[in-house]
Amino acid sequence: MERSYRWGVCIPVVLVAVTACDFLLTGPPDDGDLFDAPIPGLTTGELAAFVRGDEGFGRRFSPAEGLGPIFNQAACADCHSGDGRGRPEQALTRISIGSDLALALGGPQIQDKAIPGAQPEVVPDGVDISVRLPPPVFGTGLIEAIPVASIVANADEFDADGDGISGRPNWVLPADFVPADEPGGGTGLQLGRFSRKAQVSSLLEQISAAYHQDMGITSDFLPVENRNPQAGGATAAADPAPDPEIDAATVRAVVDYVRMLAPPAPGDDTPQRLRGSELFTQIGCESCHVREFQTGPSSVAALANQRVVLYSDLLLHDMGDELADNRPDGDATGREWKTLPLWGLRVAREFLNGDLFLMHDGRATTISQAIELHGGEAATARNAFLALSADDREALLEFVRSR
Amino acid sequence: MKRLATYLFVSIALGAPAIAVAQVQDTLPARPFVRGGVYDRPYLTRLLGRTVVGGYLEFHARLQRVDGANEDSGFEAKRWNIFTATEVSDFVRVSAELEFEEGGEEVTLEFAAIDFRIAPTFTIRGGMLLSPIGRFNLAHDSPLNEFTDRPLVSTEILGTALSEPGIGVLGLFPVGSGGRITYQVYAVNGFHAGLIEDSPDGTRIPLGRGNVEDNNASPAIVGRLAWSPSLNFELGISAHHGAYNVFEGDGLRVDERRDLTIGVVDLEAALAGFRLTGEAALANIDVPATLRDIFASKQQGLYVEVLRDFGQAWVATLPASFFSVGVRLDIVDMNADRPGDNTRQVTLGINFRPTEDTAFKLDYLRGTGRDVFNNPADHAGILFSIATYF
Numbered sequence A: 001m002e003r004s005y006r007w008g009v010c011i012p013v014v015l016v017a018v019t020a021c022d023f024l025l026t027g028p029p030d031d032g033d034l035f036d037a038p039i040p041g042l043t044t045g046e047l048a049a050f051v052r053g054d055e056g057f058g059r060r061f062s063p064a065e066g067l068g069p070i071f072n073q074a075a076c077a078d079c080h081s082g083d084g085r086g087r088p089e090q091a092l093t094r095i096s097i098g099s100d101l102a103l104a105l106g107g108p109q110i111q112d113k114a115i116p117g118a119q120p121e122v123v124p125d126g127v128d129i130s131v132r133l134p135p136p137v138f139g140t141g142l143i144e145a146i147p148v149a150s151i152v153a154n155a156d157e158f159d160a161d162g163d164g165i166s167g168r169p170n171w172v173l174p175a176d177f178v179p180a181d182e183p184g185g186g187t188g189l190q191l192g193r194f195s196r197k198a199q200v201s202s203l204l205e206q207i208s209a210a211y212h213q214d215m216g217i218t219s220d221f222l223p224v225e226n227r228n229p230q231a232g233g234a235t236a237a238a239d240p241a242p243d244p245e246i247d248a249a250t251v252r253a254v255v256d257y258v259r260m261l262a263p264p265a266p267g268d269d270t271p272q273r274l275r276g277s278e279l280f281t282q283i284g285c286e287s288c289h290v291r292e293f294q295t296g297p298s299s300v301a302a303l304a305n306q307r308v309v310l311y312s313d314l315l316l317h318d319m320g321d322e323l324a325d326n327r328p329d330g331d332a333t334g335r336e337w338k339t340l341p342l343w344g345l346r347v348a349r350e351f352l353n354g355d356l357f358l359m360h361d362g363r364a365t366t367i368s369q370a371i372e373l374h375g376g377e378a379a380t381a382r383n384a385f386l387a388l389s390a391d392d393r394e395a396l397l398e399f400v401r402s403r
Numbered sequence B: 001m002k003r004l005a006t007y008l009f010v011s012i013a014l015g016a017p018a019i020a021v022a023q024v025q026d027t028l029p030a031r032p033f034v035r036g037g038v039y040d041r042p043y044l045t046r047l048l049g050r051t052v053v054g055g056y057l058e059f060h061a062r063l064q065r066v067d068g069a070n071e072d073s074g075f076e077a078k079r080w081n082i083f084t085a086t087e088v089s090d091f092v093r094v095s096a097e098l099e100f101e102e103g104g105e106e107v108t109l110e111f112a113a114i115d116f117r118i119a120p121t122f123t124i125r126g127g128m129l130l131s132p133i134g135r136f137n138l139a140h141d142s143p144l145n146e147f148t149d150r151p152l153v154s155t156e157i158l159g160t161a162l163s164e165p166g167i168g169v170l171g172l173f174p175v176g177s178g179g180r181i182t183y184q185v186y187a188v189n190g191f192h193a194g195l196i197e198d199s200p201d202g203t204r205i206p207l208g209r210g211n212v213e214d215n216n217a218s219p220a221i222v223g224r225l226a227w228s229p230s231l232n233f234e235l236g237i238s239a240h241h242g243a244y245n246v247f248e249g250d251g252l253r254v255d256e257r258r259d260l261t262i263g264v265v266d267l268e269a270a271l272a273g274f275r276l277t278g279e280a281a282l283a284n285i286d287v288p289a290t291l292r293d294i295f296a297s298k299q300q301g302l303y304v305e306v307l308r309d310f311g312q313a314w315v316a317t318l319p320a321s322f323f324s325v326g327v328r329l330d331i332v333d334m335n336a337d338r339p340g341d342n343t344r345q346v347t348l349g350i351n352f353r354p355t356e357d358t359a360f361k362l363d364y365l366r367g368t369g370r371d372v373f374n375n376p377a378d379h380a381g382i383l384f385s386i387a388t389y390f
Helices: A002-025 A044-058 A139-145 A148-152 A203-214 A248-259 A271-282 A367-372 A378-386 A390-401 B002-027 B152-158
Strands: A091-094 A127-134 A291-294 A305-308 A315-317 A337-340 B051-066 B069-087 B092-101 B108-120 B122-129 B165-175 B179-188 B220-229 B233-243 B259-271 B274-285 B299-310 B322-333 B342-353 B358-370 B376-389
Touching: A002 B051, A044 A248, A127 B274, A139 A203, A139 A248, A148 A291, A203 A248, A271 A390, A315 A378, A367 A378, A367 A390, B108 B165, B122 B179, B152 B259, B152 B274, B152 B322, B152 B342, B165 B220, B220 B259, B274 B322
Parallel strands: none
Antiparallel strands: A091 A127, A291 A305, A315 A337, B051 B069, B051 B376, B069 B092, B092 B108, B108 B122, B122 B165, B165 B179, B179 B220, B220 B233, B233 B259, B259 B274, B274 B299, B299 B322, B322 B342, B342 B358, B358 B376
């Protein structure tokens, strides 16, 4: 009796104290609303690694610490806002001449900033240009763990089924430094999964290159500083930090962190959203935005054999003239783009101060604009969307918005 | 008997040095052990009793959160600062402050200056100077502040305590009845390029401090002019201007000259039992064009605080004790070139002072910071601190 009385008093007091604490000292947002939450089921050791990697992802470099000599931004988090997408101000410009990466002209990526004494690159004349908005980085560990066979199973390069949609994998050669036992590594061509044309096969390569190209930070994987070939040799000032500026463990910590980032939870099912979901299948969105996959084995137990509801086939599609950048990337042509996963859209605006930027270069600012931009293989689905009644169209949009 | 002999022997042995010292002192300064050595300094030989030593000590306990996650919480042995001041002669005064911050992690000579007083209107000062950039930089001792933390504009933009090697003049002119105008103007080493090159977070002026050997052989000018018609009011304006980068080498122009200019207005007033203090600062930084967007070329900030004392001798056993309550608003924009990268916060504080020189401070602060994407994050904190002069 006395015991239960004590509990009766204690529980409300504790609850009030905890809420008062949140009230006084700010409360955390829901995990499902975050882009930087860990996937559920990690061990404490994995969570400790996650926290270490999170620091690396947020770390900005000063010129004295090795930033540059030429670069785009000073931290991963300065492009991938809250681990989500970036704004057009942070978009990268990639250049090439056909399949030649135009290295002598500053390709494959223009670094438009430089530390004092160095000269930034400018886009040269007569090259193919592709502008790329930073995509979200959450959920990439799940994407990495989907078996190659499951993804390739959806490919239909020559449109054998005659539905006008011919998803194609991007087979790419991994960089030399990617060990054979790394997911996406190995001898010969590997399935590309990352970046906007799926031109990268492993997170390790994606992230080592991000340090090297986007931030001018050399690592054990890419130890030679990226310089501006447009500047004369004598004026190519370097940062004062000795190379490599970070070690393999630092890169690996960030790879592990990104790998363990969970996609945010979708919104609750409402009758309107359920209707939208049906329409999504009916009008053919799902032919490319494949609803879900199952992961295979993974070095992180919590990533293995999981359902991944990402709404993407991770394949390349010809999206028509309007979206074409006419710049090939790996095996991808200048008209092809990787189907984007539809996740995190529900809260994406919260990480862009209320704005939203969609598609590879961020040119669409609403979901319906993004759909209207679909051409090429997606023209039939787009037209079907435009032909929907106002109510149905709203239901479909509401479904996509709530992902 | 034997015991007594031992006792006498030990006492004489122990007493001997005292006798010896007395003898040495009698003969001072006839022949020092080392001429100019540690026991042959003027404060022992000539100025005896004229050097005073003091200081202050400050301890913090903090609980802070950003969007529900703990940040910067725990105990801090924040500062132990020691002062000395000496009247060398009727014209010459020397004073110094040595700061031990964060449990001794940072030790800095914050101030060490010689004043040569020619007239009240004109004193020459040289040494490690406290830069007259806003009133707060000149008077920021923790036992004096009513809040645990210094204003954000002072810590984030001006880099209080900002001290620089330099030389210049100061003085005061009486105006009206009881009013005065004070001025200070110095040539100093100024800032170095660390405010950009050592900073991962965009332009951070405090990282350009510590230009102990001038990096560019080009002095900066800093000065403050303050008008105070009565004890209850003072209005000051100050400015700091100079090149921060190395632009010449071997007599050749090796880079563009890049200047940093800071302007500050400060105000202090007392009215109807309330004390009002405030400061607003604007900084213009010439940033290399290749770093625009990431490194700010303009920063601004202000703070305003209102305070009231009460409860004099409420604690009956401490007749000199009193309480104060106060509220402070802080606004800083670390990159005024574009949206985001700014902070606003309000701090509520209550203090108890057993005597004027010692303060027990309890603060609650709450605010919103915006990152480079202009996304907001709420922060809050409960701070407790003790600070006392000694």
